[in-house]
Amino acid sequence: MAHLTVTVPENSQNILGTVTINAPLEKVFEAYTKEELFASWWCRGNSMKVYDFDCQDGGSWHIAEQSEDGNEYEFRGCFHEVAPHERIVQTFEFLGMPERGHVMLEKAEFVAIDEHTTEIRTHSTAMSQSDRDGMVASGMESGWRQSVEALGKLLEADD
Amino acid sequence: MAHLTVTVPENSQNILGTVTINAPLEKVFEAYTKEELFASWWCRGNSMKVYDFDCQDGGSWHIAEQSEDGNEYEFRGCFHEVAPHERIVQTFEFLGMPERGHVMLEKAEFVAIDEHTTEIRTHSTAMSQSDRDGMVASGMESGWRQSVEALGKLLEADD
Numbered sequence: 568m569a570h571l572t573v574t575v576p577e578n579s580q581n582i583l584g585t586v587t588i589n590a591p592l593e594k595v596f597e598a599y600t601k602e603e604l605f606a607s608w609w610c611r612g613n614s615m616k617v618y619d620f621d622c623q624d625g626g627s628w629h630i631a632e633q634s635e636d637g638n639e640y641e642f643r644g645c646f647h648e649v650a651p652h653e654r655i656v657q658t659f660e661f662l663g664m665p666e667r668g669h670v671m672l673e674k675a676e677f678v679a680i681d682e683h684t685t686e687i688r689t690h691s692t693a694m695s696q697s698d699r700d701g702m703v704a705s706g707m708e709s710g711w712r713q714s715v716e717a718l719g720k721l722l723e724a725d726d
Numbered sequence: 727m728a729h730l731t732v733t734v735p736e737n738s739q740n741i742l743g744t745v746t747i748n749a750p751l752e753k754v755f756e757a758y759t760k761e762e763l764f765a766s767w768w769c770r771g772n773s774m775k776v777y778d779f780d781c782q783d784g785g786s787w788h789i790a791e792q793s794e795d796g797n798e799y800e801f802r803g804c805f806h807e808v809a810p811h812e813r814i815v816q817t818f819e820f821l822g823m824p825e826r827g828h829v830m831l832e833k834a835e836f837v838a839i840d841e842h843t844t845e846i847r848t849h850s851t852a853m854s855q856s857d858r859d860g861m862v863a864s865g866m867e868s869g870w871r872q873s874v875e876a877l878g879k880l881l882e883a884d885d
Contacts, residue, residue: 578737579739579855580740581853619784625778625780625785625786625787625788625802626784626804627783627784627785629784643784644806645784645804645805645806645817646804647802647803647804647819647829648819648827648829654826654827656827656829658804658806658817658831660807667807667813668807668813668815668833670806670815670831672817672829672831672851674827674853692851692852694740695740696738
């Protein structure tokens with residue numbers, strides 16, 4: 568079953584995560600980089616409106632989560648590096664903040680533990696410790712956990 | 727004359743800078759966003775090879791500084807947000823490191839102090855304090871100062 572561990576180091580601007588999935592690395596990487604797959608899990612299983620998803624070096628993305636209560640939550644960012652089957656480095660911003668500029672930098676590294684098991688090691692950095700703490704207080708971890716469960720359902724179903 | 731102040735806060739992953747230029751905000755913003763102007767000052771006055779410079783929301787950039795000793799220093803990043811006359815948020819990576827992934831997130835805010843004076847307030851964040859300290863130890867500040875002097879020569883000449 569898909570599993571998420573989150574660490575929030577003291578005196579740091581970072582959030583570290585490890586996602587473990589019972590699926591081969593190539594399939595996991597596809598689920599992060601192919602629009603139709605990405606759209607099916609990233610929003611906690613809610614539907615996603617995709618304005619832009621150009622998942623390559625120097626590309627950008629802009630999506631909205633359509634929640635069950637009828638609200639939309641918009642997010643956008645740019646892809647700094649997309650190294651196939653290895654690493655994605657990108658920016659991330661929730662557009663529902665009172666002002667723009669609270670941006671995070673996120674690195675995800677994809678590691679094959681064995682033929683059927685993949686770890687995604689994530690390292691997210693906020694521009695200040697208070698931005699980082701605000702992100703944690705927003706309920707990020709439980710939302711992330713729902714997304715990881717949706718990713719598990721997508722990939723582990725046909726494993 | 728163009729002036730740079732750099733602050734490296736303790737127990738933080740950030741580098742803060744203030745650049746003061748005797749030129750109107752519109753001209754300063756142009757010097758950051760128009761390729762031919764940007765190329766003339768950003769590399770400390772050295773010439774720049776531009777592989778890519780798409781300075782808009784979700785665009786990307788990739789350049790090389792051609793130094794006097796014949797070496798090239800490559801840098802690349804993506805533009806998370808380009809808000810005209812206000813703010814640029816982008817990523818930054820020096821490609822001469824032993825491995826990829828040491829990326830920084832940079833925000834520059836443009837503030838008109840008066841009709842002839844502009845401040846650029848920069849906030850750069852590394853993914854770890856050791857990456858930040860490595861950036862400082864690399865001589866970043868003196869290189870940055872040379873670039874600010876080149877920017878001053880470009881903009882203050884015809885002021």
